[in-house]
Amino acid sequence: xxxxxxxxxxxxxxxxxxxxxxxxxxxxxxxxxxxxxxxxxxxxxxxxxxxxxxxxxxxxxxxxxxxxxxxxxxxxxxxxxxxxxxxxxxxxxxxxxxxxxxxxxxxxxxxxxxxxxxxxxxxxxxxxxxxxxxxxxxxxxxxxxxxxxxxxxxxxxxxxxxxxxxxxxxxxxxxxxxxxxxxxxxxxxxxxxxxxxxxxxxxxxxxxxxxxxxxxxxxxxxxxxxxxxxxxxxxxxxxxxxxxxxxxxxxxxxxxxxxxxxxxxxxxxxxxxxxxxxxxxxxxxxxxxxxxxxxxxxxxxxxxxxxxxxxxxxxxxxxxxxxxxxxxxxxxxxxxxxxxxxxxxxxxxxxxxxxxxxxxxxxxxxxxxxxxxxxxxxxxxxxxxxxxxxxxxxxxxxxxxxxxxxxxxxxxxxxxxxxxxxxxxxxxxxxxxxxxxxxxxxxxxxxxxxxxxxxxxxxxxxxxxxxxxxxxxxxxxxxxxxxxxxxxxxxxxxxxxxxxxxxxxxxxxxxxxxxxxxxxxxxxxxxxxxxxxxxxx
Numbered sequence: 001x002x003x004x005x006x007x008x009x010x011x012x013x014x015x016x017x018x019x020x021x022x023x024x025x026x027x028x029x030x031x032x033x034x035x036x037x038x039x040x041x042x043x044x045x046x047x048x049x050x051x052x053x054x055x056x057x058x059x060x061x062x063x064x065x066x067x068x069x070x071x072x073x074x075x076x077x078x079x080x081x082x083x084x085x086x087x088x089x090x091x092x093x094x095x096x097x098x099x100x101x102x103x104x105x106x107x108x109x110x111x112x113x114x115x116x117x118x119x120x121x122x123x124x125x126x127x128x129x130x131x132x133x134x135x136x137x138x139x140x141x142x143x144x145x146x147x148x149x150x151x152x153x154x155x156x157x158x159x160x161x162x163x164x165x166x167x168x169x170x171x172x173x174x175x176x177x178x179x180x181x182x183x184x185x186x187x188x189x190x191x192x193x194x195x196x197x198x199x200x201x202x203x204x205x206x207x208x209x210x211x212x213x214x215x216x217x218x219x220x221x222x223x224x225x226x227x228x229x230x231x232x233x234x235x236x237x238x239x240x241x242x243x244x245x246x247x248x249x250x251x252x253x254x255x256x257x258x259x260x261x262x263x264x265x266x267x268x269x270x271x272x273x274x275x276x277x278x279x280x281x282x283x284x285x286x287x288x289x290x291x292x293x294x295x296x297x298x299x300x301x302x303x304x305x306x307x308x309x310x311x312x313x314x315x316x317x318x319x320x321x322x323x324x325x326x327x328x329x330x331x332x333x334x335x336x337x338x339x340x341x342x343x344x345x346x347x348x349x350x351x352x353x354x355x356x357x358x359x360x361x362x363x364x365x366x367x368x369x370x371x372x373x374x375x376x377x378x379x380x381x382x383x384x385x386x387x388x389x390x391x392x393x394x395x396x397x398x399x400x401x402x403x404x405x406x407x408x409x410x411x412x413x414x415x416x417x418x419x420x421x422x423x424x425x426x427x428x429x430x431x432x433x434x435x436x437x438x439x440x441x442x443x444x445x446x447x448x449x450x451x452x453x454x455x456x457x458x459x460x461x462x463x464x465x466x467x468x469x470x471x472x473x474x475x476x477x478x479x480x481x482x483x484x485x486x487x488x489x490x491x492x493x494x495x496x497x498x499x500x501x502x503x504x505x506x507x508x509x510x511x512x513x514x515x516x517x518x519x520x521x522x523x524x525x526x527x528x529x530x531x532x533x534x535x536x537x
Contacts, residue, residue, distance in 0.1 A: 015244040069230050113141070181200055225263055261286045279298065279319065301435075302347065
């Protein structure tokens with residue numbers, strides 16, 4: 001069973017074809033290297049396709065891209081679409097355990113990386129990867145390769161990825177297949193690791209064309225600040241929509257609040273997207289009363305309490321924050337709250353779907369009946385931009401879809417009478433950590449696999465205003481909590497490592513029709529109680 005996808009075959013480069021033809025020398029993108037026109041970007045994507053083909057990459061191959069935000073990331077995506085390949089998006093914050101899983105699960109043939117980025121030593125992270133679990137990996141390509149670049153990584157010779165000159169013949173474009181994945185995103189993990197969400201060129205096109213219009217990225221003077229990682233839909237969708245609309249993109253390689261604030265002001269930015277905490281930090285970086293006079297649409301996802309208060313306070317400083325909604329499966333920026341709504345409503349997640357032909361409904365999880373407007377239940381979505389399935393996981397794909405093709409989001413919300421909707425919370429226990437959706441079972445499994453640990457449970461807490469993970473562990477009496485956390489720092493992204501770990505004798509349990517279940521609500525209460533005890537009276 002497959003998720004809905006736009007039926008027509010498409011080339012991803014159709015996103016910017018009009019601008020390439022009508023205004024090729026206008027600036028499409030400004031990154032850390034400088035400005036890049038549509039003509040220059042198209043040429044870079046072509047050279048990238050030539051280079052990949054010369055390395056043996058062909059239709060059906062998957063290339064893992066482990067890079068920060070830079071023009072080559074986007075060029076690799078468009079080049080792989082031309083060749084009929086698939087980009088595997090890898091978070092630069094991933095550590096060896098996560099990287100090993102994604103490379104193995106995706107069966108990537110090539111890994112593209114750079115030697116280092118800020119404080120991240122990529123070869124050092126790779127040293128913890130078991131190459132025996134990566135039989136399909138054939139090469140490691142290194143951008144910015146220099147004299148200190150290792151001659152081999154993971155037992156494979158490194159290949160310098162040089163895209164600055166046309167040295168290879170242009171391969172023929174691959175046949176257009178509407179159900180061929182052009183990119184794989186990771187979604188929240190389980191004890192077996194995260195699922196890989198497949199999107200085709202058709203789903204990316206359908207969605208981002210709609211986003212470009214709904215978010216008014218084609219309005220005169222529109223400019224996007226891209227501060228989120230391209231490896232996730234929240235970062236990539238804004239960039240692709242702006243590329244289609246013709247809005248110049250100012251792309252940061254890594255979010256930094258003071259620098260983002262200066263870019264918003266100096267680059268006359270009209271649009272940007274991020275978390276509530278990102279917006280709070282940007283506003284705090286400049287003391288001016290109204291520091292961002294050009295801002296038109298600032299879409300945010302709320303991961304912390306107090307969203308309405310934030311929207312109200314920043315609106316007084318000329319920052320028009322609006323709640324939005326998205327996921328890897330339906331893509332980011334799927335919906336946006338209307339600008340005219342009262343602050344309390346505008347601060348909520350959800351909104352009006354960007355695609356006019358998107359369909360949203362809410363179902364009562366207890367009765368299975370569809371809910372009327374205002375009645376809470378599970379949000380279900382059907383739209384041309386919906387994912388085409390989970391890679392090599394037909395069971396999970398089938399479970400995620402209703403018989404008539406709606407995606408079961410697992411999110412709690414309700415419909416409004418005007419056709420918009422409100423997102424309230426995850427129906428399950430997934431955590432928002434570091435701006436990413438994380439299944440606590442992934443962290444629990446990492447803890448429970450250690451010697452002396454009988455069981456582990458992870459819940460969300462707020463620590464110093466930030467969403468963090470906290471763990472309750474049943475283990476041997478002489479267990480040192482720090483000794484349990486140390487291995488996690490080597491194998492998990494930093495934002496997944498619990499900020500608190502408490503040893504307990506048992507978990508709170510409750511009887512149900514299906515046996516005894518751990519009371520996760522009570523665990524969260526216990527965590528809050530323990531945090532309060534840490535605070536001086």
